[in-house]
């Protein structure tokens with residue numbers, strides 16, 4: 001007997017899908033946790049690849065260009081991502097705030113060196 005990594009229900013050894021939540025179960029039992037994480041991540045990325053992509057692009061842009069605006073977009077994309085992938089969304093929101101702060105510091109450093 002094994003357990004569904006998503007809902008924790010008992011699943012039959014031979015069944016490929018969880019009878020309770022319908023999650024596709026990995027066929028290998030050996031690396032169960034890693035496989036479960038990968039399956040889950042792939043499933044979730046499939047539903048929100050755009051938010052994640054836009055979020056990370058804006059995070060990078062915020063480091064060099066208008067950090068407040070692109071940092072805010074990153075946070076918004078992170079918020080939208082949280083609806084499908086809470087962990088990744090939270091990371092993206094933190095990255096957005098961090099990107100905005102670092103972008104402002106970099107901007108201040110570049111602006112400072114410009115004046116001196």
Ligand SMILES: [Zn+2]
Nearest residue numbers: 004007018021
């Ligand atoms: Zn399940």
